[in-house]
Each structure stands twice: as C-alpha cells, then as structure tokens.
Amino acid sequence: MTTIATSGLTCAVPMIAVERVQLGHGSGGKMSAWLIGDLFVRELQNAALAEMGDGAVITGGADELVVSTDSFVVSPIEFPGGDIGSLAVHGTLNDVAMMGARPLCLTAGFVLEEGLELATLERIVASMARAAREAGVPVVAGDTKVVERGKADGLYVNTTGIGTVDPLCRPGPRRARVGDVVIVSGPIGRHGMAIMAAREGLAFESSITSDSACLVPLVERLKASATPVHVLRDPTRGGVASALNEIASASRVAIAIDEETLPVPDNVRAACEILGLDPLYVANEGVMLAIVPAAHAVGALEALRSHGLGRGATIIGNVIAQPQATVLLRTALGGTRIVDLLPGDQLPRIC
Amino acid sequence: MTTIATSGLTCAVPMIAVERVQLGHGSGGKMSAWLIGDLFVRELQNAALAEMGDGAVITGGADELVVSTDSFVVSPIEFPGGDIGSLAVHGTLNDVAMMGARPLCLTAGFVLEEGLELATLERIVASMARAAREAGVPVVAGDTKVVERGKADGLYVNTTGIGTVDPLCRPGPRRARVGDVVIVSGPIGRHGMAIMAAREGLAFESSITSDSACLVPLVERLKASATPVHVLRDPTRGGVASALNEIASASRVAIAIDEETLPVPDNVRAACEILGLDPLYVANEGVMLAIVPAAHAVGALEALRSHGLGRGATIIGNVIAQPQATVLLRTALGGTRIVDLLPGDQLPRIC
Numbered sequence A, B: 001m002t003t004i005a006t007s008g009l010t011c012a013v014p015m016i017a018v019e020r021v022q023l024g025h026g027s028g029g030k031m032s033a034w035l036i037g038d039l040f041v042r043e044l045q046n047a048a049l050a051e052m053g054d055g056a057v058i059t060g061g062a063d064e065l066v067v068s069t070d071s072f073v074v075s076p077i078e079f080p081g082g083d084i085g086s087l088a089v090h091g092t093l094n095d096v097a098m099m100g101a102r103p104l105c106l107t108a109g110f111v112l113e114e115g116l117e118l119a120t121l122e123r124i125v126a127s128m129a130r131a132a133r134e135a136g137v138p139v140v141a142g143d144t145k146v147v148e149r150g151k152a153d154g155l156y157v158n159t160t161g162i163g164t165v166d167p168l169c170r171p172g173p174r175r176a177r178v179g180d181v182v183i184v185s186g187p188i189g190r191h192g193m194a195i196m197a198a199r200e201g202l203a204f205e206s207s208i209t210s211d212s213a214c215l216v217p218l219v220e221r222l223k224a225s226a227t228p229v230h231v232l233r234d235p236t237r238g239g240v241a242s243a244l245n246e247i248a249s250a251s252r253v254a255i256a257i258d259e260e261t262l263p264v265p266d267n268v269r270a271a272c273e274i275l276g277l278d279p280l281y282v283a284n285e286g287v288m289l290a291i292v293p294a295a296h297a298v299g300a301l302e303a304l305r306s307h308g309l310g311r312g313a314t315i316i317g318n319v320i321a322q323p324q325a326t327v328l329l330r331t332a333l334g335g336t337r338i339v340d341l342l343p344g345d346q347l348p349r350i351c
Helices: A030-043 A084-097 A118-135 A190-200 A216-224 A239-251 A266-275 A294-305 B030-043 B084-097 B118-135 B190-200 B216-224 B239-251 B266-275 B294-305
Strands: A056-060 A063-072 A102-113 A139-147 A155-164 A180-184 A231-233 A254-258 A289-293 A314-320 A326-330 A336-338 B056-060 B063-072 B102-113 B139-147 B155-164 B180-184 B231-233 B254-258 B289-293 B314-320 B326-330 B336-338
Touching (some): A030 B118, A030 B139, A056 B139, A063 A084, A063 B102, A063 B139, A063 B155, A084 A118, A084 A155, A084 A216, A102 B056, A102 B063, A118 A139, A139 B030, A139 B063, A155 B063, A180 A294, A216 A294, A239 A326, A289 A294, A294 A314, B063 B084, B084 B102, B084 B118, B084 B155, B118 B155, B180 B294, B216 B294, B239 B254, B239 B289, B239 B326, B289 B294
Antiparallel strands (some): A056 A063, A063 A155, A102 A155, A180 A289, A180 A314, A231 A289, B056 B063, B063 B155, B102 B155, B254 B314
C-alpha cells in the first residue's frame, strides 16, 4: 500500500469542502491524496515523508534503512486466496521490496473486536506466521489491543517492515524517464475482484482468487539480471491506474499504456463487466509494475518470467514526454483516453 | 505499552476456557499474557520475540536496532493532558527508550471511522506532530485507512519506533538482581485516572491530568550519570503492579515494594477510592521504573531529579531472592501481601 510518503502529489486537486471523514478518503484516489498531502504531510513534515516512495529511507547508524507501515482493514478478513494475516505480511514486505530493499523484519499490531472467535484469530495468526516464514522475514515485535463489540470489524492489523537499502538498486517514483518501458509482472485485478466476490456473495462462473503474494523473489530476480530498474510499484489500492498516475506526477512525465496488452484474466474481466468496474482501478496484491530503460526490457522480462510469480510478465506501455503527469490509454479501437485518478472509492476496504 | 516480546511469561497461568476475544484479553493482565504467550509468540516464534523487552533488537546491517510497535485505541481520543496523537508518540518512543536505545524515527498507521470530524483529525495529527517535534524524532512513513461508520471508534493509531542500541546501556527485564533497588521516576496513576474521569464524566475535586510524556530525556540523564541500569520499564497498561510482576518473572526474583513510599497523588488516591481501584494497577504514560544496584541508587535518583519529569523520583522497593516471580507489598500497617497480575481488565482502552 502507499504510505504518507507517496502522496505529496495532489494537494492541487480541487476538493469539494468536506467536514467529516468519508470512505473515499481511504480509496487511494484523489480524496486520499488530499487527506494525506494536505493534512498528514503538512503536519508531520520532514525530508523522509516528502519523498514519494512506498516507504521511507532513514539512516540508522552506519546503514541506510527502509521503513514502511500499513494498516489492514480488509473485509471479509478471510477470502479466496488469503486472509488479513497473510495480506498484512505480503503488503508490507512488498512495499519494502518496491524500494529495492531487502526486508529484515516485521512488526504486527492487532486491534481485536470483543467477541471475535479465538479460532478465527488463531487461523489468521497462523497464516501470518506462515507467510512470514515463507518470506524468511521474522515478526519481531507485536502488540494487541481489544475494543468493545461494535468498535471494530473482527480485527485490524498494522504491519511495519524494515529493510536494508541496496546501494545498487534504488528505484523511486521520481525516476521514470522518457523512453522507458512499463512492465507488469502478472495478471491484474484478481485481489480486488476476489474480495468483491467474497463480500457480495457473488458466485462467478470460475471463482476468482486473490493474487496476494510476496514480491521479494521477483525483485531479487530483477536485481540478479542487472537491469537498471527506474521504478518499482505494487499497484494495490486504486490499482494500476492510480499507481501509474502517482509515478507520472512524481516523474513529470506521461505514461501511455496499450489496452490490448493489459493482462486481465477472463474471470476478472467478466466480473468487472457485471459490476461496472474498470480492472485498471482494481487492487492487486501480488503484482508489480517495473519501469526500466527500453534497452533492458528483454532482460527484465526474462528475469521476471524465470520465477513462477512473473510468468505472465509483459510490457504494457511506455514513458513519453507529454502531457506531463498524465496517464494515457491507447484503446483497442485506436483511440486514446486519459486514465485519471478516481476521486473516491471504487472498492472500499480492499486491503 | 508492552509488545508481544514481553509476554512469554505466563503460559502456565490456568485459564477458564474461552472461545471468543474478551475485553480482558487487552488488559495487560493474565488474559493478555495468555493470548500473547499462547497464541502470538507460539505461532510467530523467533529469537527476538522470545526476549521479554519493550521491543525487539534486530541486526540491521552493521548496527543493532531496536524496534517496537503499539496500537492505540484510547477512549476518549482527547483527554486532560493529551490525546491519542501525542500518546501514540510518547508510548512508542518510551518503549524504545526503555530498551536503552536512542529513537531514530516513527511510523504512524491510522484507521479512521467514516464520519470522524476532520477538525478533530487535524487536532490529533497536529498534536502527534508536536509531540514528535518535541522529542526530536520524525514520523517518516504513514498510512491511512477508512472504515465504515460503526466499525471503529473515531480513530485508532499504530505507531512503530526504530532506535539504535546503546552498547553501554542494555537494560532488560531479565536483568534484575538481588540487592537492586526499584526506583519510580514520578507520581503514579495519573494517566489511567484522567482517562476514567474523562470517560465517566466524573468531576473530581481537583481535576486529574494524564502524565503522558516522552521519557527519552530521563533515560539520557540516567545514562549520563553512568548508572549501571539493570531494568527500565514504563508501567503502562496494568500499572506498576503488572510491570513489576513481568520483571520478577523474567528475572526469577521477588520484588518487595513499600506501600508508604508509593508516590500516589492525593487526587489520584481519592478518585481510586471512589471507584474502588488500586493505583498500583492504574496505567501511567510518563513514568518509568528503573532497577539499579543499591550502590548506585543515590546517583540514579540525583540524575532523574535533575530533569523536570523526574523531580519526584523515589525508591519504592528492592529486589530480593524469594519467593521467585512474585511481587510483595509491605503495607503501611507492617503486613505483607502478594501483588498479583490481575486476570483481566481494571480499565479497558486506557491506551
């Protein structure tokens, strides 16, 4: 998920005056950007926050460290392909990985609702432990709080991840350059649609499972291939469209993507059509965007495809000069349209 | 607040079988210890968690780091002497400081309830920013999520703190030794009773304000005095009684405290009497316990009293050999009684 650090970008977005928090403030779209940019970053200002990464770089004694934090409020807490425990591990590890860093450890802070079944909690914690073990990253500290019935929705989890910076791999959202290509590591839209289907009790023809996964091994493959990676981003809340908009803003470039190349699975596309959603805005939890120089595209694709998670890696677009801070979609019919940030929510509580 | 790491201690506590999360699981008492020890530590097992500090020590490249996490669910979110924003900064910085470490940075993760007034949120974030600025520790990364009305109680905050270990100051709950003295840095019971009074709309004769404060400067004074500090602990949830019980268990010693020496302010004592509460179990957020060799007691007291926060520092007891893992209270009447961990809640949602 994006951190405060991601969102200095849109303080200029004109907003209808609101006096109360709305669901749209958590959407990853324009309202989120306003809340974060105009309130949190302004109040808490410091150099690390003003950067626009998935986490912050700090200097811890002799080493540079990456730190990223994320709260998880996904509903339902168990869904096809994962649960809030594994998601909380994958989500934060992925944010650390998107900064090119090697994750060292995680912390976990739980807010539990009175009345939550202990058996459910045990499954969630076991799933979190399994995900952490598979990633080889320990959960070194934690905390639990309990609130009264009706003051939470089962449970919420915050995870914070710490990693060490790799001096040879320093991707960042400001580093997209004209001439770069945009690669997506796999099929998009699965996580969001799996949650929607579980929440609404929709039974699609073929059931959709979340793509929730740890992206660290994919980043390692890219590094091993010596690809000079300019930008890495996991398109979670707000989907590929929001992630690319943030990158285009931060790098002062345009990003053009080709509709025909977008890897949208058939069952995701069908579900999106039924619900009137655009897969470009649907959250992913096991997919990343990599922006690399065109000359290194083949090497990067080979590196990604060498791992199961990246088997479907494909080029979906490229970085162009104009119009700055804009994402364009070249449609299958030969037209071009602007892919904007949504103002508020397409899918609330997706992560 | 205590982390998962604090609570391997009481898996042996016999528990009535429960199938659902209860408020007592968040109390800092026996039920908390069971939940944490029997579920979280068992599932997430690793060396850092198995330690019993206020946070975990990890090795980040060349440096040893301390990391501590805490979720804050205090109700009400604004109270005399502070609010959830400043509390979330103080609480986590204090946990890092209690490990003898120098805090480097904080992260903040917010869960906001739809309908929360933005003006309230602005006050909380401004207060958090002020507390962080005063402590000289930046909030480097953050995250916001929004849940529907009725799925949170205004807002919850998680903060995670990272610090660098001081090789010359490595206090820990296992390090209390027979012959040490127990010092408390100031008057006890204020935070918990301020929250209770605010929550219940009680108007005591003189109003009680929370002691919420950053303890880092006090720890710095102790270090500067070259006191060999064995244990530092901030007695938050569960109060002085629970903190001392955890230390006595971890160090396999007994701790005897003298009722007459306990610095309980008159207004706190009066409020506790009205409500039938014991100030030993009431949460503090700006007070610490320091356990040091008797030979260094005078130097430690002088160091603490040289700072405004420690003006009321006083010796409240000493470490003895038997009965192991026990806290004894020598009463004003000359008797002795055991000060046990409470099973569940005296005051829910105090932090």
